[in-house]
Amino acid sequence: MxxxxxxxxxxxxxxxIVCGGRLISPGDVIVADDDGVCVVRREDAPTVLDAAMRREADEEQKRTLYAQGDLRGSAVWWRVGVRH
Incomplete structure (x- = not known):
């Protein structure tokens, strides 16, 4: 009702339904935070979840290295052309 x-x-x-010009179907995954909203099609959800989990694990590893003072994997170094 x-x-x-x-x-x-x-x-x-x-x-x-259509929301914000995007087709959203039953079963689609909606992810939102302060930066915006993302719609993941149901059939793509397992692949997107796997990629997100790999990225999170990679970022956690980098945070651990940074905490130990190791900045070799820092994106800042890559942006300015420093390679280790």
């Missing part, structure tokens, strides 16, 4: 002018009206659920 949806409410329009205080009146309950039937509404559809589990149907595709």
């Amino acid at each position: 949806s409410v329009t002018s205080g009146v309950l009206r039937p509404a559809d659920v589990q149907v595709p």
Whole structure:
């Protein structure tokens, strides 16, 4: 049910919608934070999750190295052309 002018009206659920110009289907994963919103198609979710977990593990490893004073993997060095 949806409410329009205080009146309950039937509404559809589990149907595709368009939001912000993007088609969103039932089962799609919506991820949002302070930087924005991302829609991951249901069929792509396992691949995206795997990539996100690999990236998180890589970033955790870099944080550990940085905490130990090792900056060799720092993107800053790569941007200025320093290679170790």
